[in-house]
Amino acid sequence: xxxxxxxxxxxxxxxxxxxxxxxxxxxxxxxxxxxxxxxxxxxxxxxxxxxxxxxxxxxxxxxxxxxxxxxxxxxxxxxxxxxxxxxxxxxxxxxxxxxxxxxxxxxxxxxxxxxxxxxx
Amino acid sequence: xxxxxxxxxxxxxxxxxxxxxxxxxxxxxxxxxxxxxxxxxxxxxxxxxxxxxxxxxxxxxxxxxxxxxxxxxxxxxxxxxxxxxxxxxxxxxxxxxxxxxxxxxxxx
Numbered sequence: 001x002x003x004x005x006x007x008x009x010x011x012x013x014x015x016x017x018x019x020x021x022x023x024x025x026x027x028x029x030x031x032x033x034x035x036x037x038x039x040x041x042x043x044x045x046x047x048x049x050x051x052x053x054x055x056x057x058x059x060x061x062x063x064x065x066x067x068x069x070x071x072x073x074x075x076x077x078x079x080x081x082x083x084x085x086x087x088x089x090x091x092x093x094x095x096x097x098x099x100x101x102x103x104x105x106x107x108x109x110x111x112x113x114x115x116x117x118x119x120x
Numbered sequence: 121x122x123x124x125x126x127x128x129x130x131x132x133x134x135x136x137x138x139x140x141x142x143x144x145x146x147x148x149x150x151x152x153x154x155x156x157x158x159x160x161x162x163x164x165x166x167x168x169x170x171x172x173x174x175x176x177x178x179x180x181x182x183x184x185x186x187x188x189x190x191x192x193x194x195x196x197x198x199x200x201x202x203x204x205x206x207x208x209x210x211x212x213x214x215x216x217x218x219x220x221x222x223x224x225x226x227x228x
C-alpha cells in the first residue's frame with residue numbers, strides 16, 4: 001500500500017530555511033504519470049498547494065511562493081525534499097506531502113503532516 | 121489565478137442529505153476532486169473526477185459538476201461525517217492545483 005511520511009525540523013527561526021523530507025513507499029517516482037506534491041495548512045485555515053514534482057522531472061511551484069521554494073527527488077531513497085527560504089511566522093502551518101497518481105489526477109494518498117512553527 | 125469558492129459552513133441533521141458547493145468560473149469544464157478532513161488528521165480523497173469514489177468510500181458520497189458550480193452530496197448523513205470538506209481542481213494553463221477555502225460540515 002502507498003504511504004508517505006514527512007520529516008524535518010518542526011521549529012525554525014524567522015529568515016531561516018525550512019527543509020522537509022517526504023519519504024514514501026508503495027510506489028515509484030520513476031513510474032509514468034506519478035507525482036508528489038507538498039501542501040500546507042495554517043492553523044484553522046485552508047489547504048494551500050506549494051509544489052509538485054513528477055516522474056519526468058517536471059516541476060511546478062505556487063506562483064505566490066515560487067521564489068522561495070525548491071523541490072527535488074531522490075529516486076534511490078524514495079524521497080522528495082522541499083526547501084523554503086526566508087521563513088516567516090505566517091509560514092507556521094502543517095505541511096503535508098501527497099501522492100498524485102497516473103490515472104487519478106488528485107492527491108489520493110497523504111502523509112500524516114508535520115506542524116512547522118516559525119518563531120524566534 | 122483560478123478561484124474556488126465554498127460556503128464556510130453547512131449544517132444538517134443526522135439521516136438527512138448534505139450538499140456542499142464549490143463555485144468557480146466554468147468549473148463544469150474541469151475535473152473536481154473533494155477531500156474530507158477530520159480534526160487533527162490529514163485530508164482524505166472522497167470523490168475524484170467530479171463523481172467517482174476511491175475504494176473504501178461509502179456510496180453515500182457523490183458528486184456533480186456543471187456550469188459554475190460543483191457539488192458534493194452526502195446522503196444519510198452520520199455523526200462521523202462531521203469534518204471539513206475541500207474541493208480542488210487543476211488549472212488549465214499548468215499542472216497547478218487549486219484548493220477551495222473549505223466547508224465545515226456540522227451534524228446537528
